[in-house]
Amino acid sequence: MRTLVDNGPRVLVMVGLPARGKTYLARKLVRYLNWRGVTAQVFNVGNYRRRDLGSAQPAAFFDPDNPVGFEARRGVAQAALDDLMQWVAHNPNGVAVYDATNVTRSRRAHLTRTLAEVDIEPIFVESICTDEAVVEANIRETKLSMPDYADARPDAATRDFRARIAHYQRSYEPLTTSEGPWIKLVDVGEQVHLNRIRGFLPSRIVFFLMNLHIVPRPIFLMRHGESAYNVQKRIGGDPDLTERGRDFADRASQYLQRRCSTPPSLWTSTLQRTIQTASAFPWTPTALRSLDEIDAGRCDGWTYDEVRTQMPEEFAARKLDKLRYRYPRGESYEDVMDRLEPLIVELERQRDPVVIVAHQAVLRCLVAYLTDRSPEDCPFLEIPLHTVIELVPKAYPGAEVRTELGP
Amino acid sequence: MRTLVDNGPRVLVMVGLPARGKTYLARKLVRYLNWRGVTAQVFNVGNYRRRDLGSAQPAAFFDPDNPVGFEARRGVAQAALDDLMQWVAHNPNGVAVYDATNVTRSRRAHLTRTLAEVDIEPIFVESICTDEAVVEANIRETKLSMPDYADARPDAATRDFRARIAHYQRSYEPLTTSEGPWIKLVDVGEQVHLNRIRGFLPSRIVFFLMNLHIVPRPIFLMRHGESAYNVQKRIGGDPDLTERGRDFADRASQYLQRRCSTPPSLWTSTLQRTIQTASAFPWTPTALRSLDEIDAGRCDGWTYDEVRTQMPEEFAARKLDKLRYRYPRGESYEDVMDRLEPLIVELERQRDPVVIVAHQAVLRCLVAYLTDRSPEDCPFLEIPLHTVIELVPKAYPGAEVRTELGP
Numbered sequence: 001m002r003t004l005v006d007n008g009p010r011v012l013v014m015v016g017l018p019a020r021g022k023t024y025l026a027r028k029l030v031r032y033l034n035w036r037g038v039t040a041q042v043f044n045v046g047n048y049r050r051r052d053l054g055s056a057q058p059a060a061f062f063d064p065d066n067p068v069g070f071e072a073r074r075g076v077a078q079a080a081l082d083d084l085m086q087w088v089a090h091n092p093n094g095v096a097v098y099d100a101t102n103v104t105r106s107r108r109a110h111l112t113r114t115l116a117e118v119d120i121e122p123i124f125v126e127s128i129c130t131d132e133a134v135v136e137a138n139i140r141e142t143k144l145s146m147p148d149y150a151d152a153r154p155d156a157a158t159r160d161f162r163a164r165i166a167h168y169q170r171s172y173e174p175l176t177t178s179e180g181p182w183i184k185l186v187d188v189g190e191q192v193h194l195n196r197i198r199g200f201l202p203s204r205i206v207f208f209l210m211n212l213h214i215v216p217r218p219i220f221l222m223r224h225g226e227s228a229y230n231v232q233k234r235i236g237g238d239p240d241l242t243e244r245g246r247d248f249a250d251r252a253s254q255y256l257q258r259r260c261s262t263p264p265s266l267w268t269s270t271l272q273r274t275i276q277t278a279s280a281f282p283w284t285p286t287a288l289r290s291l292d293e294i295d296a297g298r299c300d301g302w303t304y305d306e307v308r309t310q311m312p313e314e315f316a317a318r319k320l321d322k323l324r325y326r327y328p329r330g331e332s333y334e335d336v337m338d339r340l341e342p343l344i345v346e347l348e349r350q351r352d353p354v355v356i357v358a359h360q361a362v363l364r365c366l367v368a369y370l371t372d373r374s375p376e377d378c379p380f381l382e383i384p385l386h387t388v389i390e391l392v393p394k395a396y397p398g399a400e401v402r403t404e405l406g407p
Numbered sequence: 408m409r410t411l412v413d414n415g416p417r418v419l420v421m422v423g424l425p426a427r428g429k430t431y432l433a434r435k436l437v438r439y440l441n442w443r444g445v446t447a448q449v450f451n452v453g454n455y456r457r458r459d460l461g462s463a464q465p466a467a468f469f470d471p472d473n474p475v476g477f478e479a480r481r482g483v484a485q486a487a488l489d490d491l492m493q494w495v496a497h498n499p500n501g502v503a504v505y506d507a508t509n510v511t512r513s514r515r516a517h518l519t520r521t522l523a524e525v526d527i528e529p530i531f532v533e534s535i536c537t538d539e540a541v542v543e544a545n546i547r548e549t550k551l552s553m554p555d556y557a558d559a560r561p562d563a564a565t566r567d568f569r570a571r572i573a574h575y576q577r578s579y580e581p582l583t584t585s586e587g588p589w590i591k592l593v594d595v596g597e598q599v600h601l602n603r604i605r606g607f608l609p610s611r612i613v614f615f616l617m618n619l620h621i622v623p624r625p626i627f628l629m630r631h632g633e634s635a636y637n638v639q640k641r642i643g644g645d646p647d648l649t650e651r652g653r654d655f656a657d658r659a660s661q662y663l664q665r666r667c668s669t670p671p672s673l674w675t676s677t678l679q680r681t682i683q684t685a686s687a688f689p690w691t692p693t694a695l696r697s698l699d700e701i702d703a704g705r706c707d708g709w710t711y712d713e714v715r716t717q718m719p720e721e722f723a724a725r726k727l728d729k730l731r732y733r734y735p736r737g738e739s740y741e742d743v744m745d746r747l748e749p750l751i752v753e754l755e756r757q758r759d760p761v762v763i764v765a766h767q768a769v770l771r772c773l774v775a776y777l778t779d780r781s782p783e784d785c786p787f788l789e790i791p792l793h794t795v796i797e798l799v800p801k802a803y804p805g806a807e808v809r810t811e812l813g814p
Contacts, residue, residue, distance in 0.1 A: 177598070191584065192601040194617060198756050200749040203614045210613070211605055317736070328735045329724070338745070342607040349605050 009088040010095045010201060013111055015102045015126040015175060018165050019138045021188055021214045022127050026099045032208050032344070035337065035369045038201070039091050043084045045100035048076040055147040059163035064171050081114060088120065095201070098122075103172040108179060123202055124182035125209070126175050131187055135165075138214065188213050189349075211349045219347065219370065220256060220264070220355045221363055221389040224273035225249045229301075230385065236293065236300035241276045244407065248386045249280035251405040255388060256281060256355060264353035267291060267343075274357040281355070290343045293359035297330025322379040333379045337365050344369055363389075371400055416495040417502045417608060420518055422509045422533040422582060425572050426545045428595060428621045429534050433506045439615050439751070442744065442776045445608070446498050450491045452507035455483040462554040466570035471578050488521060495527065502608070505529075510579040515586060530609055531589035532616070533582050538594060542572075545621065595620050596756075618756045626754065626777065627663060627671070627762045628770055628796040631680035632656045636708075637792065643700065643707035648683045651813075655793045656687035658812040662795060663688060663762060671760035674698060674750075681764040688762070697750045700766035704737025729786040740786050744772050751776060770796075778807055 012029070014022040026042045033040035049057070053072055061069040077100060084096045102108055108124065115122050129135050139161050143149070149157035175182050177195050183206055184193040192210050197203065225245025229237050241249065256264070266283045268274035269291035278285040299307050299314070308315045311328075318325040326332040340362070347354060356366070360383050368378035370391045383389075390401045419436070421429040433449045440447035456464070460479055468476040484507060491503045509515055515531065522529050536542050546568050550556070556564035582589045584602050590613055591600040599617050604610065632652025636644050648656065663671070673690045675681040676698035685692040706714050706721070715722045718735075725732040733739040747769070754761060763773070767790050775785035777798045790796075797808045 189605065190603060192599075192604070194599040194601075196597060197599070198596065198618055200752045203617055203752065206617070207610045207614045210601060210610055326733075326736060329733060345607045345610065 009092055009120060011084065011088065011115055011120050011122040012095065012097045012205070013102055013108070013122045013124050014097065014099045015108070015124050015182075016128065017103065017168050017172060018101060018161070019135050019143060020127040020129045021138060022101075022125075023099055024142070024214055025125065025127060025185070025188075025209060025212060026097045028212055028348075029205065029208060030095070030097060031369065031372045033095055033205075034372070035344075035375065036204075036341075037375060038095055039093065040095040040097070041087060041091075042097045042099050043080045043087070045077050045080045045098075048080045049073065050147055052076050052079065055150070057148070059160045059167065062164045062167040064167060081111070085114070085118065088118065095205075101168055103168050105173045105176075105179070108175075112180060121180060123197065123205075124175055124179065126182060126184045127188070128174070128184060128186045129188075134187070134214070141216070183209060185209060208345070208348075211345045213349065213351065215351050216392055217351060218259070218353050219391045220259070220353070221366060221391070222252060222277075222355075222357055222387065223360060223363060223383060223385050224271075224277045224357055225252075226385055227273040233303050233305075234301055235304070236296040236302075238271050239273060241273055245273070245277070246280070248406055249277045252277070252388060253280045253282065255403065255405055259390070260353050260355075262352055264355045265350055266355045266357075268357045269293065269359060269362070271359070274359070278355075278357045283355075285357075288343065290339050291356065291358045291362055294333070294336050294361035295327065295330040297327035299327050299330065323375060333361065333365065334375075336361060337375070337378075340365055340369075367391075367400070416499055416527060418491065418495065418522055418527050418529040419502065419504045419612070420509055420515070420529045420531050421504065421506045422515070422531050422589075423535065424510065424575050424579060425508065425568070426542050426550060427534040427536045428545060429508075429532075430506055431549070431621055432532065432534060432592070432595075432616060432619060433504045435619055435755075436612065436615060437502070437504060438776065438779045440502055440612075441779070442751075442782065443611075443748075444782060446501040447504065448494060448498075448501070449504045449506050450487045450494075452484050452487045452505075455487045456480065457554055459483050459486065462557070464555070466567050466574065469571045469574045471574060488518070492521070492525065495525065502612075508575055510575050512580045512583075512586070515582075519587060528587060530604070530612075531582055531586065533589060533591045534595070535581070535591060535593045536595075541594070541621070548623070590616060592616060615752070615755075618752045620756065620758065622758050623799055624758060625666070625760050626798045627666070627760070628773060628798070629659060629684075629762075629764055629794065630767060630770060630790060630792050631678075631684045631764055632659075633792055634680040640710050640712075641708055642711070643703040643709075645678050646680060648680055652680070652684070653687070655813055656684040659684070659795060660687045660689065662810065662812055666797070667760050667762075669759055671762045672757055673762045673764075675764045676700065676766060676769070678766070681766070685762075685764045690762075692764075695750065697746050698763065698765045698769055701740070701743050701768035702734065702737040704734035706734050706737065730782060740768065740772065741782070743768055744782070744785075747772050747776075774798075774807070 014026055016022050023044060030040040030042050053076065060066055064070060080100070081098065084098055088094060088096050098111070102111065111122060139158055143161050144154055144157050152160070175184060181196040181202070183197060189210050189212060192206070194206060197206060224241065225248035226242045227245055228239040228242055231242060263283055266278055266281060266285040268278045268285045268287050270287045270289050271292060275285065275287060299311070314328065323333045326335065363383045364378050364381045367381055367383065367389065368375065373381065386405055386407070388403045388405060421433055423429050430451060437447040437449050460483065467473055471477060487507070488505065491505055495501060495503050505518070509518065518529060546565055550568050551561055551564050559567065582591060588603040588609070590604060596617050596619060599613070601613060604613060631648065632655035633649045634652055635646040635649055638649060670690055673685055673688060673692040675685045675692045675694050677694045677696050678699060682692065682694060706718070721735065730740045733742065770790045771785050771788045774788055774790065774796065775782065780788065793812055795810045795812060
């Protein structure tokens with residue numbers, strides 16, 4: 001992903017009724033692209049509406065036959081589009097996502113015409129949901145906590161939001177093959193339909209979208225318990241746990257059993273210190289090579305002091321660019337991100353809770369992805385020993401929760 | 408691709424009428440997977456039929472109402488399936504492709520049941536062609552050269568093949584959503600429909616298939632003309648061409664203009680020696696970082712003799728495993744293959760001829776992909792200076808043609 005043939009800015013345009021997970025998909029996609037080194041940004045028309053018109057608009061405001069509401073909505077949609085156009089002009093290799101309902105052909109034709117002026121052919125991403133229960137859950141889980149319903153009671157808010165959807169439903173025209181390149185997601189990945197989608201970056205976007213779902217479930221991340229090398233301050237190797245480390249494994253096991261209502265998928269690296277930690281848990285672990293610690297190559301088993309005194313040039317080079325620095329015959333953080341990509345895809349498609357027992361550098365890369373940090377920040381994230389990090393993936397970002405377990 | 412989460416053997420089952428490019432898609436996919444380090448193999452029922460029953464079967468043999476033909480065809484289909492089942496038992500992380508028409512529901516249900524016995528859920532890949540001209544071209548370009556029509560005249564052969572297609576057409580039942588995971592390609596990538604496709608490897612297969620087309624066009628590969636470093640036997644750097652090198656550029660220009668009936672896409676690396684070579688050609692080049700020579704890191708600009716005497720340990724390590732050896736702060740051949748993947752996708756979707764002016768290691772990786780060599784052979788392929796390598800991508804593999812131009 002770090003060198004592309006098909007450069008030039010890309011614009012994705014979301015299409016679909018409210019409560020079809022458009023915003024969720026848009027945010028996940030942008031987070032994935034940022035993590036893969038591609039500059040990307042969402043332009044959410046709802047946020048412009050709330051900013052410019054206030055958030056307390058009743059369903060009638062969204063009636064296409066209400067001329068005042070129609071004009072006002074057109075104004076905020078244009079404001080978001082203007083900002084998007086400015087952004088792509090300054091980000092020649094970026095990906096902008098225009099997040100709005102765009103349910104009519106004429107609205108989409110307007111977007112296509114506007115973007116054609118700067119030589120961009122947008123890719124539409126339509127989200128269709130055939131399961132009413134999923135729509136209902138989506139309304140209850142994400143829409144009721146929107147600023148739009150800050151002062152409303154849940155039942156009244158749901159009723160109002162259903163009326164809002166009905167207004168869009170009346171004018172909804174699904175994408176047709178003549179409307180240029182598009183991706184249709186039916187029931188979030190159950191079926192996917194593609195029209196004229198080609199090229200590396202668009203294909204990668206499809207690749208990622210087809211593996212997403214919108215069932216929220218927690219992810220628990222932790223380093224192995226303290227190892228003999230942690231005590232000696234050595235990097236790499238394949239040491240056993242210390243007594244303190246085994247003690248952490250037992251506490252983590254108790255804690256996770258309280259937190260997981262259904263049995264989680266349990267993933268470790270292939271190194272003894274993670275396998276020994278997970279062996280205290282009552283679930284069967286899967287050992288994955290992609291979770292192994294960053295390969296320190298010729299410095300494996302050394303202390304940082306030894307690296308500094310015996311390979312001062314390497315020590316300095318690493319300090320200068322920790323993200324891209326590669327140990328002699330070893331890996332860089334970027335290398336680790338590359339090999340973690342299959343795991344990220346697998347993580348996204350899991351419907352059960354996931355527990356991952358791994359290592360500092362690998363967890364920095366995973367946490368960077370899950371909490372939307374820049375690749376540059378990734379090598380500096382704090383991932384202490386004996387601490388469980390819990391994440392619930394949501395469209396409206398949930399804070400990570402860190403729990404220290406024992407000394 | 409080199410470490411996967413979703414391991415276990417995979418079976419892809421082709422579906423579609425004759426002359427829909429199924430064999431082409433199957434072969435390309437297997438070649439791509441092999442190149443990415445995944446063991447993969449095609450089981451082509453047509454080859455079993457020709458081996459066991461002889462190739463000179465008239466169209467009537469393929470009539471579903473001809474009981475003798477039907478039984479004979481069922482026998483060879485089973486022989487191919489038996490071999491496939493043996494193969495997956497011995498290749499736990501492999502991908503097997505079962506290449507036959509499989510146009511009826513009952514045939515596909517039989518395959519699904521058989522594979523369920525070894526806990527494999529097949530993924531169907533259906534190729535649909537709505538353009539009669541494409542089918543016609545496919546018959547003329549690939550079917551008439553089949554052993555089946557070795558002794559027939561083109562018109563008679565085409566008539567016979569059309570009659571064969573008509574027999575399949577009568578019983579054709581396209582895939583429905585209840586038939587498990589599948590990929591439908593309409594007009595080779597114009598539209599793509601996916602049903603329940605998830606996970607890293609299946610997603611990567613989609614990613615590759617959506618960028619293929621079946622319009623044959625030549626690809627010309629060459630190293631830059633001789634550079635000052637070639638004369639000094641130094642690796643890497645960014646030297647200029649020598650006079651001999653400029654002379655090659657002129658000859659190559661003359662040669663390519665004779666060979667290209669339509670203007671080609673012209674790609675170079677970002678290094679002077681390829682840019683200077685392409686500047687002799689009458690087409691506008693695009694300089695791509697992904698075509699830059701393998702990064703020799705700290706050894707950049709050294710001679711091999713200097714590496715041997717000053718870093719004997721590195722020199723020995725490289726000799727031991729040239730595919731995976733990474734220069735200190737530089738790249739391995741595997742790294743080069745990884746960064747070439749977007750270019751391969753771009754190469755596959757081009758409909759014009761393509762001319763690539765690049766470097767020895769990079770071209771080894773490209774030639775390995777295009778001529779189906781194993782990754783292990785890749786670092787040892789011969790890519791001499793001042794030689795144009797021409798490839799025509801076809802389902803039935805065309806030989807590469809090498810032309811030496813000047814001293």
